Amino acid sequence: DGGITQSPKYLFRKEGQNVTLSCEQNLNHDAMYWYRQDPGQGLRLIYYSQIVNDFQKGDIAEGYSVSREKKESFPLTVTSAQKNPTAFYLCASKRGLAGELFFGEGSRLTVL
Amino acid sequence: AQTVTQSQPEMSVQEAETVTLSCTYDTSESDYYLFWYKQPPSRQMILVIRQEAYKQQNATENRFSVNFQKAAKSFSLKISDSQLGDAAMYFCAYRSARHESDKLIFGTGTRLQVFP
Numbered sequence: 001d002g003g004i005t006q007s008p009k010y011l012f013r014k015e016g017q018n019v020t021l022s023c024e025q026n027l028n029h030d031a032m033y034w035y036r037q038d039p040g041q042g043l044r045l046i047y048y049s050q051i052v053n054d055f056q057k058g059d060i061a062e063g064y065s066v067s068r069e070k071k072e073s074f075p076l077t078v079t080s081a082q083k084n085p086t087a088f089y090l091c092a093s094k095r096g097l098a099g100e101l102f103f104g105e106g107s108r109l110t111v112l
Numbered sequence: 113a114q115t116v117t118q119s120q121p122e123m124s125v126q127e128a129e130t131v132t133l134s135c136t137y138d139t140s141e142s143d144y145y146l147f148w149y150k151q152p153p154s155r156q157m158i159l160v161i162r163q164e165a166y167k168q169q170n171a172t173e174n175r176f177s178v179n180f181q182k183a184a185k186s187f188s189l190k191i192s193d194s195q196l197g198d199a200a201m202y203f204c205a206y207r208s209a210r211h212e213s214d215k216l217i218f219g220t221g222t223r224l225q226v227f228p
Binding site: 105 | 147154155159162164203207215218219
């Protein structure tokens, strides 16, 4: 079945460590997105990529980095520069003319 | 800049009853898309319904329907015959149709509780 796979589902990190969240899709979608979700704040866009080898900063890109070397993959690295990284992270790809998003199951990152 | 506002942080409904979730948005554009997403406790976001602004007819998907008032910039979601499985966070979202690269803008969500 087609879909988006995010891993790991839960991740614990010590302060000062970089961590990478994986996002893989087999939907053949060109555009992919990373969102951060905090309680009461809805979804905030971190980075997005319209096509392979190209990506743009979203609203809260500081402390994060991404790559898009393959159409299927859009990993997100949470660096030590991110001041408050504990959050729920959602990856999505865009489908259709309306540009609706299709989401993965998310990754919860906790900084100890 | 476009904004999406959901003024009801929490709502509750009795099973089998009907509930309406509110959403307003601000835009100067005439061509856009509106969405309602559901986020159950599993946390995966699921598209519930979509509305194209150029369509006057309100979208309907089984027990879910919208009341799209373009002039008032209002896009409410009505859930009929509520079921326990409808309990979730619901997010309203907007996307301009101007450019393919335009991003979805989300509201802050409404938590819906369904009581038996």
